Amino acid sequence: MATGLRAQQALINLKADSAVEMVATLVQRAVETRATDIHLEPRRNGYQIRYRVDGFLYIVAExxxxxxxxxxxxxxxxxxxDITERRLPQDGHFRFSTPTAEYDMRIATVPTHFGERMEIRLAEGGKVFSSVEDLGMSEADVEIVNSFVANPHGIVLATGPVGSGKTSTLYSCISRIDRDSVNVMTIEDPIEYIIPGANQIEVNYRVDFDFVNGLRAILRQDxxxxxxxxxxxxxxxxxxxxAxxxxxxVFSTLHANHAVGAVTTLFNFNISRFLIANALVGAMAQRLVRKVCPECQASVKPNDAAARALGVKKEQMKNWNMVRGEGCEECFFTGYRGRTGIFEIFQVTPEIxxxxxNGATEAELQxxxxxxxxxxxxxxxxxKVKSGMTTVEEVVRVLGQ
Structure with a gap:
């Protein structure tokens, strides 16, 4: 893994006169580096601060x-x-404004052996969701997903591990719906972004308001x-x-390694095959890969190891536009800047x-x-590798050999 941000000797300078200035610097620099999270971690001899950028954590200050x-x-x-309570976990949030945007900062603390650890999640308020076309899908996959959204009823699922972009994909799907003419309601944990025209509800486990209770309440709201x-x-x-x-x-997410695995997961929840077959419109499996930094990219030649990793012959790669990032200030010396999705779109056709x-296995459905x-x-x-958007190493990191 690239050392990246650690290579920047003076990425953030927290030697300010007050805690107010230090926090402002910490958050402002996180925004500038496109960080999604800030980790403040107590260690034996002080605190370590890390930013999560494009899915990776980097030490930015000690x-x-x-x-x-x-x-x-x-x-x-x-x-x-409560600043006096350091023995129990706490949650909170506040707003942080920059000249160009406003951010909702979600805070979570937990007591550790060396002191209180804090995690800060940055969410840009008023964020414009990527269109389905900009998520990284092929034209054929975009057409299928658009057909999912055009359905008057049924259930559409996004599958993948935590942090793979499932919720963002569903937000993009809902953004295509005319929310002035239909009633769009959500139950989320937590609400990631505000969807204009939608009625968004957040679960609250402290008062026993979970997904089940929230969904039942939504069904009474037409x-x-x-x-x-x-x-x-x-x-x-x-x-x-x-529903x-x-x-x-209905749009939702669940954990399955592949799109077809949505059927198996629902069946394991004791949903009958009849209901799955007739309610499921389709499923979208996805992962996020880092994009090669356009400022420092350089061409690379195919080799036997890359061919083996992707399961192709080296001769098939001779016309590929393979690149890698050399590392520069724009990408904080990681060689990557930003992320895009790789997708597997499963459509429930009459044959499926x-x-x-009829009880087909997951392998048969696949x-x-x-x-x-x-x-x-x-x-x-x-x-994505063929077009020069990402690298073989990224695909292998995300999907395995």
């Missing part, structure tokens, strides 16, 4: 214990948290389109499937529906979908 505590206390004040942040259990799955069967279009009802032209995650990643 400060003494007193300075670390001052920063933590200042942020707790901003987030309306919804047309529902976004369920995640299907985690049998009851949520059952209510979501029933999709009774005239509503019949297979599901074989049929690929026979119908579905692009696998690996092939999607291969196309």
């Amino acid at each position: 400060i003494d214990e007193n300075m670390g505590r001052e920063i933590v206390s200042r942020i707790k004040i901003l987030a309306d948290m 919804p047309n389109v529902i976004l369920v942040g995640e299907i985690r259990d049998e009851e949520t799955a059952r209510i979501a499937i029933r 999709g069967m009774t005239g509503m279009l 529906r019949t297979l599901i009802m 074989a049929e979908t690929q026979a119908q032209g579905m692009t696998s995650l690996r092939k999607s990643g291969m196309e």
